[in-house]
Amino acid sequence: MEWVPDLRQLRALVAVAEEGSFTLAAKKLFVTQSAVSHSLRTLEEQLNCRLLDRSGKKVAVTSEGELLLHRCKRVLHELDQATCDLDGLRRWGQTRIRVGAPHSLCHFIIPSVLREFRDCFPRCEPHIEAGDTDALLDRLSKGELDLVVGLKPKNHGNDGYRPMFSDRLAFVISPFHPWAAKEDQMVETLGEQQFIIYSKATETHRLIESWLSKIGGRIKAPLVLGDMQAIKEMAKLGTGVGLVASWVAAKEIADGTLRAVEIPGPEMNRDWGVFHSSQREPSLVEEAFIGLCEMAFENMPR
Structure with missing residues (x-):
């Protein structure tokens, strides 16, 4: 006979496993101890196996119980999340969303995403926090943020990550810089240049530092802004050679006030995406924000 799970039985199993006691589990579920005991004995009979060891002072979960418990927790979590999502849908976004993003995206991507998001969810309160991707991902892991839009760190896996966009850093120079006329002189004259790079403690800065270290002591100390x-x-003023992604300077490159020169080597490639908790699926509101980010990245200059 096919087993049809009873949610009361599943919740009782999880509660007893977490509390180690029928009495405490009953208090947690706001039912009687006998109701918890009856639910679990019925469950064991239906599955024809022993899920709990009742011989000691504290109730322990058997190996069969552990197997079922792992699945139960996932099922109950998804059901609870579905309840939250449906409630949010009924109230049409009357909630909040906490998003972290690096400063560059707060200038170029986030404003357009927020404009569209507020049109879709007028009663949702977005909180945007700017910072380094690594620091923001740490806050995401602690549950202090719901989403992070940023650079994928080199050693980061794909769990809880949605790829969006790839780019590479470039040199941006004044149109009067010698490289603007003769790019083939770039490698020979690297040591003469004053590089201008983005602030420390960022994924982009670490990428640049790695590239600079490979060309050794032939360069001046970079100017960090x-x-x-x-x-x-x-x-633009010819003070130095900037290291930024071409899309950051797309307007200036288009109007001729800056020129972009490709940096040799694969080290300057970067991947951008949206990070969410790997412990759960994004809510409906979070999925909407992720979708708007994807649309914004698709419109980025390449």
Whole structure:
């Protein structure tokens, strides 16, 4: 006979396993102890196996019980999440969403995403926090953020990650810089350049540092700035050579106030995406935000 699971039995099994006691499990579920005991004995009879060891002072889960318990927790979590999602759908976004993103995306991507998001979920309150991707991912793992839009760290797996966009860093220079006329002189004259790079403690900075270390002591100490616009303005004036993604300087490259020069080597490739908790599926509101991010990245200059 096919077993049809009873949610009361599953919740009783999880509660007893977590509390180690029928009495405490009953209090947690707001039912009588006999109701919990009856539910679990019926469950064991239906499955024809012993799920709990009742011989000691504290109730223990058997190996068969552990196997079922693992599945039960996943089923109950999904049901609870579905209840939350349906409630949010009924109230049409009357909730909040906490998103982390690096400063560059807060300038170029997040504003357009927020505009569309607010049109779809006018009663949802978005909280945006700018910072380094690694620090934001740490906050995501602690449950302090719901989503992070940013660069994928080199050693990060694909659990809880949605790939969106790939780019590579480039040199941006004044149109009067010698490289603008003779790019083939770039490698020979690297040591003469004043590089201008983005602030420390960011994934982009670590990428640049790795590339600079490979060309050794042939270069000057880079000028470190915390604002992409400042890097572009200084490059325009010929103060130095900026290291940014081409899309960051797309407007200036289009109007001719900056030129982009490709950096040799594969080290400057970057992957962008949206991170969510690997412990659960994104809610309906979070999925909507992720979808809007995907649309925004598709419109990025390449």
